[in-house]
Amino acid sequence: MGKTNYKQLKGSQSFRQRLLLSTLSRKAITIKEIRADETIPGLRTHEMSLLRLFETVCDDGVVEVNETGTQLKYKPGTIMGGKNLVHNCALSRSIGYYVEPLLVLGLFAKKPLSIRLKGITNDPRDPSVDTIRSTTLHILKRFGVPSEGLELKIEARGVAPNGGGEVLLTVPNVPKLTSVEWMDEGMVKRIRGQTFSAKVSVDFEHSMRYAARGIFNNLLPDVHIFQSHVSGLEAGKSPGYGISLVAETNSGCYISADTTVSLGRIEETEELDAEEKPERKPAADTGDEVASWLLQEVEKGGVVDSTHQGLLFTLCALCQQDVSKVRVGTLAPYAVETLRNIKEFLEVTFDIKPDPSTGTVILTCVGSGLPNLNRKLS
Known part of the structure; x- marks a missing residue:
């Protein structure tokens, strides 16, 4: 065996992408000075969790992290895929953070991928599991990925800080991806959406739906926003609610926007006493904001x-x-x-x-x- 040449990189930026592209291109990497000057240096818990996820779906990869977590050596292995895999995602990022690289890895795996991911399903920082299901999977199909075997099943909701959500992701293999000429964004023909509430009153959903529909109904007639009020084990471990919206165009484009409000979240930087905390916005404002955000995305143009x-x-x-x-x-x-x-x-x-x-x-x-x-x- 010849000596491995490591591509030399610095810093914490693009960590997830660097890991994904390193694995796909089979180029080994060394990343130095990962948050070396910060108060808490090194890799974060969600980045360590992502490394473990790559180890779960790949064979014979080599991961070496120094004691402070500020340096990583990564030699990619063979992307195996496989059935009945399970991964507990770190609760500092939602499941959406882990799904995007998994979708691409799964396409180039040896066997079809079927993996159960546990953690936070809905969070404002990453695409929600609803958006992945309604929008992200459609983008893959444009590149020749078959519908059969491409699915994200939501089995339990989970919001910050304690998660408790669970999804089942399946991804088929492809011999190669088909090139695209995707230029026509078309005109919006309908709006679809999904609200959810977990461990809180369903009234939060009613408020969000009513506010969002109030904006869309002035623009087009075909608007439908579904509800998903969950309780018990399906509601996870923390209270919260959220909304995911998607505009479907007559040329087959899906433009999305979503957010989640966690009623149990404790902000990492928060030093205020409980009495000094700013008041939480009404749920109707959340519906208004996401509907407006979706319209802004449509206005920008483009196929995604x-x-x-x-x-x-x-x-x-x-x-x-x-x-x-x-x-x-x-x-x-x-x-x-x-x-x-x-x-x-x-x-x-x-x-x-x-x-x-x-x-x-x-x-x-x-x-x-x-x-x-x-x-x-x-």
Whole structure:
């Protein structure tokens, strides 16, 4: 065996993407100076949990972390996939943080992936499990991923701080991804949504739905927001509520927005006495805000919303060696980071052209042609 060459990286930024692209491209990495100058240096609990998740779905990988957690050596193994896998996600990030890389890893695994994830299902920081189900999975289908075997089942809700949620994710394997020309965002033909409430009154859901519908009903007739009030074990360990909305267009695009309010969350930086805490906004305001946020995402244009730009570019870069061309709204900071990481690991460069007439951006690339070398040929 030859000596392993490690790509040298610094800092904590793009940790999840670097890990994913390292695994897919089979390039070993060393990351130094991970939050070295911060009060609490090193990897966070959710990043350590993500490393363990990669070890769960891959074989023969090598992970070495120094005592302070400020340096990581990672040599990727074979992406195996497999059935009946279980992972307890760290409660500092929601399940959505772990699902995005899992979706891509699963496509290039040796066997179909079926994994049970436990933790927080809905949190304002990451896409909720509802948004992943209503929007993210549809994006994968554009690239030739079959519907059969691609599913996210919500078995229990869980909000911060104590979680208690549970989902079952299944991802099929593909020999390769199909390149796309995805330029037409179309016109919104309907709005769909999902509210949930756990360990609180269902009135929170009524308020959010009524407020959101009050905005949408002035714009189009086909609006339906479903309710999901859960109790007992299905409600997890902390009280909270939330809403996920998706605008479906006549060209097959799904634009989403969501948020969650956790009534049990204790902010990490909070030093105020209980009496000094600011009053929590009414649930109706939450419905108003997410509905307005969704309309802003639609107004920006593009075939995906800001949250999904990074995933879209990653899938384009992993496609067969053919041209992919996509239209998005204003590039989000996370999407710009994604483009840099793709260039570094996959050596794929995107041609970026603003379209002044629509305020959108058109990105073109030739895919890396990454084949699924792990998958058994039938």
